[in-house]
Amino acid sequence: MFVESGMRKHALLYGLIAGVLIAVLKAIEYRWLVIEYSVEIYGSLVASVFAGLGIWLGLRLTRHKQRVVVREVRVSVPVDFVRDQVKQESLGITPRELEILELIAAGLSNKGIAARLHVSENTVKTHSSRVFDKLGARRRTQAVQLGRELRLIP
Amino acid sequence: MFVESGMRKHALLYGLIAGVLIAVLKAIEYRWLVIEYSVEIYGSLVASVFAGLGIWLGLRLTRHKQRVVVREVRVSVPVDFVRDQVKQESLGITPRELEILELIAAGLSNKGIAARLHVSENTVKTHSSRVFDKLGARRRTQAVQLGRELRLIP
DNA sequence: TGCAAAATCATCCTTTCGAGTGACGCGCTC
DNA sequence: GAGCGCGTCACTCGAAAGGATGATTTTGCA
Numbered sequence: 001m002f003v004e005s006g007m008r009k010h011a012l013l014y015g016l017i018a019g020v021l022i023a024v025l026k027a028i029e030y031r032w033l034v035i036e037y038s039v040e041i042y043g044s045l046v047a048s049v050f051a052g053l054g055i056w057l058g059l060r061l062t063r064h065k066q067r068v069v070v071r072e073v074r075v076s077v078p079v080d081f082v083r084d085q086v087k088q089e090s091l092g093i094t095p096r097e098l099e100i101l102e103l104i105a106a107g108l109s110n111k112g113i114a115a116r117l118h119v120s121e122n123t124v125k126t127h128s129s130r131v132f133d134k135l136g137a138r139r140r141t142q143a144v145q146l147g148r149e150l151r152l153i154p
Numbered sequence: 155m156f157v158e159s160g161m162r163k164h165a166l167l168y169g170l171i172a173g174v175l176i177a178v179l180k181a182i183e184y185r186w187l188v189i190e191y192s193v194e195i196y197g198s199l200v201a202s203v204f205a206g207l208g209i210w211l212g213l214r215l216t217r218h219k220q221r222v223v224v225r226e227v228r229v230s231v232p233v234d235f236v237r238d239q240v241k242q243e244s245l246g247i248t249p250r251e252l253e254i255l256e257l258i259a260a261g262l263s264n265k266g267i268a269a270r271l272h273v274s275e276n277t278v279k280t281h282s283s284r285v286f287d288k289l290g291a292r293r294r295t296q297a298v299q300l301g302r303e304l305r306l307i308p
Numbered sequence: 309t310g311c312a313a314a315a316t317c318a319t320c321c322t323t324t325c326g327a328g329t330g331a332c333g334c335g336c337t338c
Numbered sequence: 339g340a341g342c343g344c345g346t347c348a349c350t351c352g353a354a355a356g357g358a359t360g361a362t363t364t365t366g367c368a
Contacts, residue, residue, distance in 0.1 A: 073226045078233060094314060107296030109354070122317050129356065139324080140355075141294055142261030248344060263324070276347050283326065293354080294325075309368100316363065325354065332346075338339105 084151040091150075097131040098152060100124060105144040105153050238305040245304075251285040252306060254278060259298040259307050 088098065103113045110128065114121040128140065135150075137143035147153040242252065257267045264282065268275040282294065289304075291297035301307040 068223050068225055071224050071226055072229045074229055074231045077228070077230045079230060096315065104295055105299065107291065107293060107299040109293055111354085119315085120317055122319085123315075125356075126316075126318095129358090132356080137261065138356080139261060139263055141258055141298060144295060144298065145259065145261040250345060265324085273345085274347055276349085277345075279326075280346075280348095283328090286326075292326080311368085312366090314363100314365075316361100318361080319359090321357085323354100323356070325352100327350100327352085329349085331348080334345085335343090337342085 081154040082151070083153075087150050088152055091134045093131060093134050093152065097127050097134070100127040101131050101143060101147050102153050104128065104140045105147065235308040236305070237307075241304050242306055245288045247285060247288050247306065251281050251288070254281040255285050255297060255301050256307050258282060258294045259301065 093101075099117070100113060103116060108116065110121050110124045113124045117124070128143075132138065132140075132143050135143050135146045137146050144153070247255075253271070254267060257270060262270065264275050264278045267278045271278070282297075286292065286294075286297050289297050289300045291300050298307070
């Protein structure tokens with residue numbers, strides 16, 4: 001809308017100036033002609049004036065054309081964790097085992113995990129042993145590291 | 155250089171076309187004039203032709219002078235780790251202790267760390283005990299978790 | 309309803325950790 | 339040169355963790 005009205009305004013202005021110029025030229029043509037200036041000079045004058053106007057209009061038409069360049073800016077933003085459920089299932093890790101792994105990663109002891117989940121410590125040890133086996137880990141710290149690498153825990 | 159020569163070529167071309175047109179107009183002017191076309195028609199013709207040429211030249215001149223608008227797009231990228239050395243010093247954690255903490259986080263056993271660093275396992279235990287104490291951790295998994303939270307390790 | 313997977317608990321045994329304590333050498337500073 | 343921070347090593351003891359194995363209960367699904 002704005003661009004259209006702007007262009008229309010330019011066109012109107014251009015036509016107006018052209019008309020006025022033609023009128024002026026017509027008004028003074030006799031005077032110039034009678035003092036023996038040839039028509040080619042007259043033509044050159046008109047040509048140069050309108051060429052200038054055309055150039056001006058052309059510049060005006062493209063002045064606001066902008067080229068948008070999209071630049072990727074690397075910005076440090078915490079990556080929101082998405083669990084790799086495919087890998088979880090391919091390893092055969094059960095939800096409960098993953099739950100124990102998360103609590104291990106949180107730094108809890110087996111006893112603490114047992115208390116948190118209201119199960120016996122033996123149960124926690126069973127789950128952790130199983131998840132260690134499935135991850136190929138021998139220590140809980142190693143299990144945490146592998147779980148992170150495999151995107152099973154944040 | 156390229157832009158300059160391009161503009162010069164345009165100017166030359168424009169001048170050439172203008173000259174030819176003027177010559178043509180001059181050559182046919184008598185024929186037109188004798189059949190009683192007024193000079194204002196002639197002027198209008200020249201005006202419109204050169205206005206068109208001007209517009210074309212104007213467009214040509216600014217074709218490659220587009221304003222570049224840079225739109226920055228935020229891209230999520232894994233956060234590159236920066237160690238909080240202030241916190242490290244405020245906790246009085248030595249470089250060696252931090253080194254042991256990193257290896258603990260990597261999932262190594264004390265024996266493995268000792269082998270990696272060519273020191274005795276007792277030394278590793280001493281360092282780890284100290285860093286646990288400074289972090290307020292009771293287990294190595296907890297130390298890893300706290301170390302991460304405090305931005306001491308990745 | 310019946311089976312398979314998952315979850316639960318246990319027992320025995322070994323390894324690893326963690327706490328506590330003490331000590332030695334080295335380099336730096338006051 | 340005394341003091342201090344740091345890194346090193348040793349020893350003991352108890353707690354925690356891990357491996358192996360077996361068993362029972364719960365649960366989801368065919």
